[in-house]
Amino acid sequence: MSNSLFGKRSYDVIAFVLLAVLILVVLPLTLDAFRLNLFGKYLTYSFVALGLVLCWGYTGILSLGQGVFFGLGGYCMAMFLKLEASSVANTKIQSTPGIPDFMDWNQITELPFFWRPFHSLTFTLAAIILVPCIMAFVLSFAMFKRRVGGVYFAIITQALSAVMTILIIGQQGYTGGVNGITDLRTLLGWDIRPDHSKVILYFVCCVLLLGCILLGRFVLTSKLGRILVAIRDKEDRVRFSGYDVANFKVFIFCVASAFAAIGGAMFTLQVGFMSPSFVGIVPSIEMVIFCAVGGRQSLVGAVAGALLINYGKTVFSESFPELWLFAMGGLFIAVVLAFPRGLAGLMTDQVMPWVTRMRNGKGGATPSISPSPAE
């Protein structure tokens, strides 16, 4: 009924406003700089979770390789910052001054060609979005045009994240290897390390995140969003309605990878390094769990899931480090079994109707609002 549709839309708006108040007002006022920076880091994961809502929750494409796109965005940012930190003056003790320290340690004497454009911030910002998008495009175009989907696609994305990790670790001289790219200092001369810079970066991250939520909402509420749901339901029928299904899947997968990449770039800025441990299979799967727990069909829910789990991880692993992985595994099983639509589903299916019932109960009248069953 149109009434419930309106109801659902207004839930979305309320949830969005609550999230904005939480991350823009409540957290900065109540947390010290260290904790706020931690939340900034959690927020970068929620970009990935947002992308997963689009491609997994709505379109049914499960990707176990979102860490790759997170990492690519993060590495692009890190390359720019590293070049800025490796000025000749800063690196004069190296045998080749002016190149990143890890290259010097690996007997590389000249900046590799693919590093050179990263002297430019404009190029870097474009690359943060475009490099992951092109990669996502090539991969998904090859798969979806051949109608490879479902579990097979998930396995291939997982393989991709393994390949990517091995490549980065193996090419130590060009990538910094297993340590990643560390010791990042300034962005166009502005020091990113002190607390006050981190607070500013936190707010930039919040604004970008809220922007991505709005963009995601625009996509999902357009006709394209309904086509995505239709593809999830009955891919064949969509084809026989005259749509090229593969194009839509490629599009949404690229959007998801771009969101992940923005998260990765913000991660590098706020945490101050990037390493292959954020690219591999484990972080990629963790990101799917954030999304599942928060609610894979709710943009705000997925962000909340990323925040809650990471907060839980920090608190829990400070006191019981060895138990955390079990707790997370248990939580994932609980979500799959007990509330498959995540916290957001729990909210709209259980809590909200309960609130409505309580309110109606107080008013004395309890009109039956259950929809008439199908014939």
Place this chain on the structure above:
Amino acid sequence: MANNTDFLLALEGVTVSFDGFKAVNDLNLYIDKGELRVIIGPNGAGKTTVLDLICGRTRLSSGSIKFKDEEISNLKEQQIVRRGIGRKFQTPSIYDDLTVFENLELSFPRGREVFGALFWNRTTEIIERVREIAEMIYLSDQLDRSAETLSHGQKQWLEIGMLLIQDPELLMLDEPVAGMSVSERTKTAALLNTIIKNRSVVVIEHDMKFVESIAHRVTVLHQGKVLCEGDMEKIHADPRVKEVYLGH
């Protein structure tokens, strides 16, 4: 080979084999403009396979399929749809998670590219058209209902509506009254009689009463070949048809 331009759809020498089993064997079938053709035949005769071949779901092993004198057997499903061929599946194939209105809106033949869909504008023209179709398929008071909750018969009608809104020149229906109640069948027959104006329709059906109520021309398939073709009387009179199909 006849190359008659009067036919809307012409299948010639069509063969498809699955691991050596010829589901359709050297089949010739011609559909005229404005014709209503019913295909009947025992189970496994290849009826559904013929529709799958026409709409591009299954690929030919050999032969040719021409629509309006152009070869379509090498096109993708969505390209064939855009040429003007609509297909209804045997089991209702609709989008359960969307409303009736959205189901019909998605089938409206515009905004089929990614960015066309992203910046789609629900104009009054589209709303009018959706309402018009909903009226025809007896669902005009169900537009906001989730398609999942419709009855089986309503789902069948919705799928027919999703095809009608595309305004195809050739409409293919695979057992449109299967699982329907008697009153739903009558309504469906009436619906079919309205929609066959201005277009050609191919119907696969088992229900002989229903076939008699709508049929103009009937093709009997048996083991992937045309056994007999003609009007209802001819079919009834044919001893071979009695033997393989009607006699039971």
